[in-house]
Amino acid sequence: MVKQEAFELEQFIDKYETEVKYNVAETCCYSMSLREIENISGNKFDFDKIANERLAYSYIQGSPGLKKAIGGLYETIGPENLVVTNGGIGANFLSFYTLVGPGDHVIVLSPIYQQLSSVPKMFGADVEIIKLNFEDGFQPNLKQLEAKMRKNTKMIVMNNPNNPTGCIFPQETVLKIVDIARKYGSYILSDEVYRPLFHSLEPADSEPKAIADLYERGISTGSMSKSFSVAGIRLGWIASRDKNVIEGSLIRRDFNMISVGVIDDIIAQYVLQNKEAIMKHNYQLCVQNLVILDDAIRRSKGKLEYVRPKAGTTAFVKVNNKDVSSTMQMCLNLAKHDNVLAVPGETFNYPGFLRIGFANRREDLINGLEKILAYLNV
Ligand SMILES: Cc1ncc(COP(=O)(O)O)c(C=O)c1O
Structure with missing residues (x-):
């Protein structure tokens, strides 16, 4: 049997999501109905x-x-460069299953x-983690990346825009990562389920293009769940100009998906x-809700930093608070006693952090942050 680690994050959320009143663990832009x-x-x-x-199988590939x-979301991607999957999670899984x-x-x-x-790791690869630091704005040290590359480096994996940090690797950084990968013939898998939600770039920031548009061995995974607000249809995709990725994924997909759900296809x-209208709405939601988070950080008087x-x-x-020895315990307490669900950094191997989802309902964010501040005696 294949050895699989527990999915700490999803298990933590699953346990409390339906019980708490204020959910700041959500990562989707507020999910919408068709109405x-x-x-x-x-x-x-x-x-x-x-x-x-x-309600037949209908189009097998979508x-x-x-x-x-979907191709319309990219500059260089046509129908032949796409594999439609069961969510972004299916796209990531299938990419690894195909390649590593x-x-x-x-x-x-x-x-x-x-x-x-x-x-x-589950598929047997030797996985090396490069930890990015808060102090560096969660940006990669490219010298360190280059030093870690080996002849058998099959893939570099990143998430751009990133969950949990909300940071981006700008275009110039991505291009440098491409240069490094190209030297070794490595793939870059960029989970891009949060594209194109670049709502708070500063003037100096260059918006990164999708990796599938930038690199011949780039694999962009995408989803309807996050930026497009329809997680319930469970539809994602792999986009790549590399034939081996697309053909290999389609062959493997036959064994676990058969076809794209016909209703999901119509709704997507x-x-x-x-x-355009949905993105405009979700940009505004993020920009307005971020102000609420800014305010909470400011009011925390240094106890919270981002x-x-x-x-x-x-x-x-x-979390900079000597009274909080464990953010895991803090999140458990918040869930059990304060009706708030926030994700502890421990589920990302970053103890001392909280992941706050800010694109859900405003009331959840306002009340959730108030309870977190109260917990920290602010
Ligand atoms: C970075 C990232 N990738 C993939 C997923 C999976 O989402 P879905 O399968 O709904 O597209 C998530 C969900 O939180 C995510 O944050």
Whole structure:
């Protein structure tokens, strides 16, 4: 049997998510109903289409309309460069399943969504974690990365924009990582489920392009869950110009997915047709909610510190309080006694941090942060 680590983060969230009143552990932009998307976009969803659609396997790889709509999120990606999957989680899993195994070295830039380090390990790869630091704004030291590269480095793994930090690797950094990877013929898997949510860039920041557009061995994984607010349809994708990635993934996908769900396909097309309106709404949500987080950090008088998020939906907040010996215990107490769910940094191997999701409902964020400040006696 394949050895698998426990998914600490998802298990922690699962345990408390339905019990607490104020959820600041959520990573999706507030998930919407079709009615809400109709209101935001002003475009009607064709409910009859779903009512009349035969619930067959239908298009195995996803409909041509869906693939065209996903391809429209990239500069160089056509339908032949895409594999539609069961969420971003399916896209990451399938990429590792296709590409890595015993004898392969995989470098993971952390903190990162745990799946991205645990799954390559599970497939037998030698996984080396490079830990990025709060003090460096969670930016990689490229000399260190280069020094870690080996002849058998099959893949560099990153998450851009990043969960949990909300930081980005800007375009110039990504290009330098591409140069390093290219020298060794390594793939770069960039989990980009938080694209294109670059809501708080500063003038000096260069928005990174998708890795699939930048690098011939780049693999971008994407999703409808986070920026597009429809996690419930469970639809994601792999985008790559590398034929081996696409063909290898399609062959393997036959064994665990058969086809893209026909209803998911129809809904994803509708959502992507209305992406401008949805993104505008979600940009605003993030920008406005970040102000609430800014205020809480300021009021904490140094007990909470962050690298201000520039993109995505989460902040990785450092807890400077001698009375908090463990952020895991703090989050357990908050969940059990204060009705607040925040994610402890321990689930990312970064004790001393809290992950705060700021793109959920405003009330959750306001009340959740008040309870956290009260916990810290602020
Ligand atoms: C970085 C990252 N990748 C992938 C996923 C999986 O999401 P989904 O399968 O809903 O696309 C998550 C969910 O939190 C995530 O944060």
